[in-house]
Amino acid sequence: MVMSDIEIAREAKMKPIMEIGDKLGIPAESLQPYGHTKAKIDLDYIKSLKDKPDGKLVLVTGINPTAAGEGKTTTSVGLGDALNRIGKNAIICLREPSLGPCFGMKGGAAGGGYAQVVPMEDINLHFTGDFHAIAAANNLLAAMIDNHIYWGNKLGIDERRVSWKRCLDMNDRALRQIANSLGGVANGFPREDGFDIVVASEVMAIFCLSTDLEDMKRRLGNIIVAYTRERKPVYAREIDANGAMTVLLRDALAPNLVQTLENNPAFIHGGPFANIAHGCNSVMATKTALKLGDYVVTEAGFGADLGAEKFFDIKCRKAGLKPAAAVIVGTVRALKMHGGVSKDDLGTENIAAVVKGTSNIKRHVVNTKKFGVPVVVALNRFITDTDAEVEAIRKELASEGVEAIVCTHWADGSAGTEALANKVVELVEGGSADFKPLYDENLGLLQKVEAIAKNIYDAAGVTADQKVLNQIKDFEALGAGKFPVCIAKTQYSFSTDPNAKGAPSGHTLPIREVRLSNGAEFIVAVCGDIMTMPGLPRVPAAEKITLNDQDQIEGLF
Template sequence: MAPKSDIEIARAAKKKPIQEVGSKLGISSDHLLPYGHDKAKVSAEYIASLKDRPDGKLILVTAINPTPAGEGKTTTTVGLGDGLNAIGKTAAICIREASLGPCFGMKGGAAGGGYAQVVPMEDMNLHFTGDFHAITSAHNLLAAMLDNHIYWGNELEIDIRRIAFRRVMDMNDRALRQIVCNLGGVANGFPREAGFDITVASEVMAILCLATDMGDLERRLGDIIVGYRRDRSPVFARDIKADGAMAVLLKDAMQPNLVQTLENNPAFVHGGPFANIAHGCNSVVATQTALKLADYVVTEAGFGADLGAEKFFDIKCRKAGLKPAAAVIVATVRAMKMNGGVAKGDLGDENVDAVQKGCANLGRHIENVKSFGVPVIVAINHFVTDTDAEVAALQEYVQGLGTEAVLCKHWANGSAGITELAEKVAALADGDSADFQPLYPDDMGLFAKIETIAKKIYRASEVIADKKVRDQLKEWEAQGYGNLPVCMAKTQYSFTTDPNRRGAPEGHTLPIREVRLSAGAGFVVVVCGEIMTMPGLPRQPSAEVIRINDEGLIEGLF
């Protein structure tokens, strides 16, 4: 009998009413705004009332560089949350919401997998509570008001050649990457080049995920730079009076969503900025709320630790004052073999030598995470093709670095398959070994911050940037933006900018293509190599097989 698919497992879940899930954290039903029976938003008033409570322990789940072999970072995040609850701890999970683009494209859903999932899976991977639609609407309201301001006389003297704000939609559509808008004559405005990004790449998304409350949200929205005048002075969203209405559209989206795991444990699913072009973490407000309500909060960062964990530490934790107590790095035997040179089709064959060779990638991530002063443990996400000798080789390598690797079978067995990791993570978080420090200080120059990440995290020997890029960074420093962290936008597949270069390369060059100022979000985006802010659909998108069957059930989501 074939194993059940993720959606079949999720559909068979015995969900509890969301009020009962909330009561596990002490949230009364009065403070939950239900969206059906199995999901709810936590009210802003209740969140504000928690501010004087002590924080629980924050645990980050990160991973090696992703490979086609699969790593299972979200699955491990969910499994660990269930595991902590199974050993008698009060734990909550904090993950990102799923984007429709990847869901209907190639990546699939983002709710975990197997018996370590968050439900309702179908809702989470589709419209959920409407947060992404609200972000899309708020973003595009600003874009519309910008063009409208120019149409009605351009009082702010915006140079239409220097408009810095594009439109967004929550779908992969390569045809909209570069467009010409305002065609059709005088009544439609002044023709110009423009384009679309996917909603998760919107600065509005990044702002919602970093804002602490509605006041902070509106201030940050007002700080968005929409374009420049001929003298290069910036024009902000507040200058065209868009910030108030944008905040109104985001009023409900700002409140975190509460759902449950397959084992009925609480999970906050809120926000979802692109892990390439933005910081790739769930919202600060969800994380801070969870920390006030649970003894342990398990959250994840986007992609591998070189991108995800670094941004989590240097952007989210720095800006929100978070202090991680422990980090889990997810790895698989299959991914180690792929890093060791084995082709995807041969990953089922035992190859201890390839495991040992591929462990260099994991070792680099362990060193990097430890450099932030955060204690580390490795979770080996088990696949049925893993052999005892391969697992032992991986564990022996990790032990040689002064760390421990624990075999986890949560995908197949739920919390029962991850209790050993849960015990060890709780002990690690309760210890006094954590001494978190960001990689660089706020007052370091912007280019020096880029070099620090490139050399200390990626192990590059140099950063190359032409004079235009360096001058732009100096200009932003002169305008008062020099204290912002930098957000590196590069391939997730490698420590280098070459997605095909696996392992742990050293001495490579990091080329900077361009830099962008996200003044509202509060970071400078540094684009290295080719990074798409509007993905395309693959040759055979998942959308081709997604349908409603004769029983009224959704098929094709995974």
């Protein structure tokens, strides 16, 4: 009988977190333990590392996700373990899971099988409380805005133009659009309001892009929360909110240290969604890991069209990071689905569908190379995959000059990704990386969206109504013209149609709305039907999550 992820995690022989820190050379007094198996790394200690040389940064990304599963996080963990197995000092940097997907449809995000980070239950649930701190800071600002209006509205905020939303780390469609301050004069002035999920909030984006506490306070102060009747922006610093928000986030900004099943170090910190936000773990964690490890393996959410593009064009550009290699994860099963096979028929060999479906991973390979980063493909193998199907994929990718390496880390841990680790080292030490973002920061905002649409999505062009075009002009007039763009769209396709599998071309990218994340310093272009507050599915995962007779969590995975 195959054990579940949570059963495997429960059998893990974890080392005390101080031992994991010692492996990285972190003194015990610079770790703030949360129990025996989790710790935060002291911010003052991080400052002391600034003159140390950086290690090599490796990005793990993937194809457009399907219901068949791809295993990007398991591959990240397996690769990190394998790099340590072959003698490299490697650290894994991942995002923290959101409670919304854990109790909704997607489940946890700590890896799986024998390629996991632990303690798995803690990581997938409340962990060290970072997301709660982010929600509290976000909602403090919301409360201070309404309080400012209640006590005389000195800044002249137009109550119809309050743009700041509250947030909650849960899928709750009922809160997408609400009316607040009902119930009479004592409760304030009624107005429309709404909630985003925490991982889609601007505070989360700021948290993940900040380089230190001072930078975070500055960014929080630059948040535009509302507009006056004269359309003048009102900033969080004018409400005097950013100081208190920084206090709430002070401890959270310190990166979290945990371990893999093989007792190798992993930083798990921050967690913006990649379909509606920028999809990368924190700059603090990544830059700290680069000071402490020879190799740092990090992950960008969903397919390379979203996660990798935002990692390169937003995170790397803003943080001055230079990735040395990229790994694109795919599976035979997922490529069959991109080739038109239904989920029920994935167990049957289908060479033609596999070949057709490789159009998706080929485009991700070509796109990733556009950033000047060498690429290898990791084929996460399932027991139902046939040798002929695997060989067909390898042959197709060889035509793009890229090697596809079969990985079995879910079942075999680091032994199953040793070949991938050796290839990554070969790419990194080959020194062929010449990283460059896709577009110049001096391009207009609409031209930046067009650059992504045409070069990454293979779209024919971009459409937007006059209201959106006017908003873009207003943002540029406010000084945001040099900001990168963060495109919010479906993760399931290169297009905005989630059912368009493979590698669709010639479609248009419709910009439905643009939002200015002035503190995070990027523009969000909302394309197609995308929600910043998800809903629960018909049968949410929460229905199966409970405690057993031993008070152990069941049903989480």
